[in-house]
Amino acid sequence: MRYFISQDDHQCGHEYSELEFPYEDPSADPMIVGSCNGLLCMCDKSSRKIPAIIIWNPSMRKFVTLPEPPSAGTCDLGFGAHPATHEYKVVRIVYQTYLYHQEFQPHVELYTQGTGTWRGLGSTFPLNCFIPFKGSQAFVNGAVNLIAADPRVSVGYRHLIVSFDMSTETFSTMMLPPALADREPMSLSVTLFRESLAMLCNSCGQQRDKDDCCIWVMKEYGVLESWTKLFSFKLDRPVFPQRTLGFVKHNEVLVSAMGNRLLSYDIATKALVDTGIRGWPISFHFEPFVESLVLVENKNGVVDGQLNPL
DSSP: OOEEEEOOOTTTOSOEEEEOOSOOOTTOOEEEEEEETTEEEEEEOSSOSSOOEEEEETTTTEEEEOOOOSOOSEEEEEEEEOTTTOOEEEEEEEESSSSOOGGGOOEEEEEETTSOSEEEEESOSOSSOBOOOOOOEEEETTEEEEEEEOTTOSSSOOEEEEEEETTTTEEEEEEOOHHHHTSOGGGEEEEEETTEEEEEEEOTTSOTTSOSEEEEEESSTTOGGGEEEEEEEOOOTTTOEEEEEEEETTTEEEEEETTTEEEEEETTTOOEEEEEEEOOGGGOOOOOOOOOOOOOOOTTSOOSEEOOOO
């Protein structure tokens, strides 16, 4: 497993630095949950019933391991911070069954920085809603935003955004533009674009009349009418993007492509650059990241681990 950080600077071009892996267990199967203010939340999704969760500051090469949550089960995670107190929080949505059944509504657990324990929030997750694909989230406007689906649709899909407010500790839902609501789950990802909530969509080659990739932005958070399609583009078939990952600079996007390649595409100039990074397409994960000196300590004020400096 390899991690890279890219300098988002128009003066330096494409430069990538490899980071030291924070998990020591070689059997770990880590997943990046999300990023916030220079911290990354990660989860070991190997065969353990309750995955180990850490909060990592790549800039300081330090991390903290969270206490084990109280309940096992399939779960989805969200990571963010209280906008006023700056306390970091991890929300855990726990399912008692792999299949969606209304009578088995998931229950919610929350970890708050410095408390040393998880709190139960009960069955506060929205009814008639589930998260079909673990992949992306975006921390915007003090809330963590995830892609969810309405299981009551008999044919096809109907997607929406589920948000968890880090200050009120409550959930809410927002509709997607009609052009995105019926897309396949793996073709959608949520991200951040210039501090606004954004959606990336890939046609995956299944809808030939549509662009390979398109980007929508919610210009005013929570206002459905503010969804705006900013960009759409096609790439040559030999390149064929398998997934749009996110933005590097304001007019470039990263796409995973055939041949296990990671490419950077400039929407304005249509220039395509091979980053030289290789990996299985499903293994690529992109997070907007700002370096910081923030240090999250456990309840006793101790950092669990420190990695070697670059």
